[in-house]
Amino acid sequence: MPAVNSQPRRARSGNQRDEAARLAVLHAADDLLVEHGFAKLTIEAIARQAGVAKQTIYRWWPSKVEILLDTLIEDSEKRFAVPAEKSTEDVIRGYFRGYARFVTRDPAGKVLLALIAEAQHNPGTAKSLHDRYLGPRRELERDLLTRGTEAGEVSPRLDLDAAIDAVVGPIVYRALTGANVPRALVDALFDGQLKP
Amino acid sequence: MPAVNSQPRRARSGNQRDEAARLAVLHAADDLLVEHGFAKLTIEAIARQAGVAKQTIYRWWPSKVEILLDTLIEDSEKRFAVPAEKSTEDVIRGYFRGYARFVTRDPAGKVLLALIAEAQHNPGTAKSLHDRYLGPRRELERDLLTRGTEAGEVSPRLDLDAAIDAVVGPIVYRALTGANVPRALVDALFDGQLKP
Amino acid sequence: MPAVNSQPRRARSGNQRDEAARLAVLHAADDLLVEHGFAKLTIEAIARQAGVAKQTIYRWWPSKVEILLDTLIEDSEKRFAVPAEKSTEDVIRGYFRGYARFVTRDPAGKVLLALIAEAQHNPGTAKSLHDRYLGPRRELERDLLTRGTEAGEVSPRLDLDAAIDAVVGPIVYRALTGANVPRALVDALFDGQLKP
Amino acid sequence: MPAVNSQPRRARSGNQRDEAARLAVLHAADDLLVEHGFAKLTIEAIARQAGVAKQTIYRWWPSKVEILLDTLIEDSEKRFAVPAEKSTEDVIRGYFRGYARFVTRDPAGKVLLALIAEAQHNPGTAKSLHDRYLGPRRELERDLLTRGTEAGEVSPRLDLDAAIDAVVGPIVYRALTGANVPRALVDALFDGQLKP
């Protein structure tokens, strides 16, 4: 059964990890999740879609969760990075708007929702999700808000983590329950928690 | 493989649905979820644990999600009902405190988290969860808040659904990510959204 | 992937073992061995060819060796039974001629050679082959020769097992090494060992 | 995973074939066959055991059968050569006694049995076994017996190949079926076929 993606691909590079295979797996996982849902996201299907041997997947990823984390981390960085420099009110507000857009309208955001979901079923997923995604990102978010607070741009009503959860929580919860998250709602949450 | 739960049980009742079998399935599902996690919650395992034939499960429930919804609805009603009468500030505040307790500390609350999770993987689950649980409950929550607003006990900053999500969202999000939800946090959310 | 053998087949018979499935497996094993050789005789291929689930095979046979033993026992009985009644010289001589024909010219005889071969690779196969085929058959052969000796029809030069091996050994050895076994050779072995 | 056999070994010899690697492979194959049986005799296991890269094996041997043939030919020559000079009755009788000892009691004899077995599963093996082992050896055996016949030391009842098979066949057959081959049996076969 040949690869589904058609480009010539594959300059097999001997002893070294094959970057083309790595990308094929990540894209296949992404595609399958978006097109057919998590239930159809099996290792066999990924291998089939990517034109890759199952063993190649098992060699590099301990589970499909880690594959999804890899795609999530890459996609998040591109579409949804935590601003590392400026901490003005508008930048911070824009970050949360971007968050809402990511989890409700960007196909890549489905990966985050799927991983939060999977973490309920599987303690290992929970740990990986925290260690590799939620934890590091939260660190950056805290930095962002700390800098904003010091600059007098924002002023959280609650302790930092609680304040972030008070904004992010409703966004994610609505995404998980299939509701939309209009920009006005994000702004209201932001104003309520960070601009009082 | 005989039933795990030991009582003699089962006066097989021919013509009528066997209530003992129904209860055995619900308890088995609950037990398995709490003790071994969602991953081990298979139809086969439920049948084994309940000492029931698979077909008996398939006859009465279209999927294991509906089994869990049955247990969730029963358990919610017992431990976590939406107050139908009084709508004082304290009652409403108490309701959200109960919500937080349910999803973070009550084993039965794990069922709700598991169903929210499963809904990400499976559109049918999403529909059932809304139609049978989230929707009806939200209706009651809206009533509760409406009565509270009319009585001048609370005064939501946002439209009703958004206001409820602004309180429930952070609670559920923290539960989903394994964080605790101290009573003080619930109170702060409540005060911020409903008492301004 | 549908069954290869085409008849409508399969009136699935619920609680009871499905005889059609059993036969389909035996025939598929036989066919594959004869047409493609032992190397292609995998459980997956048998399942495919028989239009049967792998699990159905694993449910009833501990290994493909036992499948082959089943076919060998049935086929041997039909084509190559040990004469149970008469023990005249001609009957006994005819038996050994039949033996030679079976292992060198009958496709079903390939199964015996394959099992002797597999027994070298696998102690479990060796045990099964003895317990289910070689042992019982040797018992009957000993009876046959004992009756023949008592009737004065034959007179073995060696003890019974050695005498039988002195005739059967060359036949099987030549079959295993791809040589033919002409009738005259069988007769010469018979005359040399049993008619001196 | 380092080599299992411990000596420092291997002064990698650049341009030339590495004799140490060749021997390591042969010994590893022998060891694995004797200690763990044919089933565990995989190319990967040989490479592991020998501390050699798989490619080194594939470079020099087309299959593991050829490896075994190499060891068999060397070991046969040492322990079990066809007498090239004298052809007295005792020498010939001794040869067959040695044959029996080799296939039933010498670990190296297991290799011959394994190859006869493998030849049933694989036509390529059958050809190699004949071309490189059975054929040349049979040639020598015919010479031996021819010289013995001319010297009046033996007098076969059958044509040469049949006579040899009438002695060797029972020996090998009993070895294949796990029976012992006492010296007296060899002598009886020898006397019956070659001394009448």
Add this chain to the structure above:
DNA sequence: TATTAATCGAGACGGTACGTCATGTCTTTTA
């Protein structure tokens, strides 16, 4: 004294088959 060419260990790769498990459907037997 470089350069070339073949060897070696290592190990990634696309595959096939393994034996196990859960799915949802079906049938028989028992009460």
Add this chain to the structure above:
DNA sequence: TAAAAGACATGACGTACCGTCTCGATTAATA
């Protein structure tokens, strides 16, 4: 007619080897 029992086709799981390949290192013969 409900329920226990369990056979069945389907298909994913994670593992083991297959035979091919490409690397970087080593070493002998050649230029």
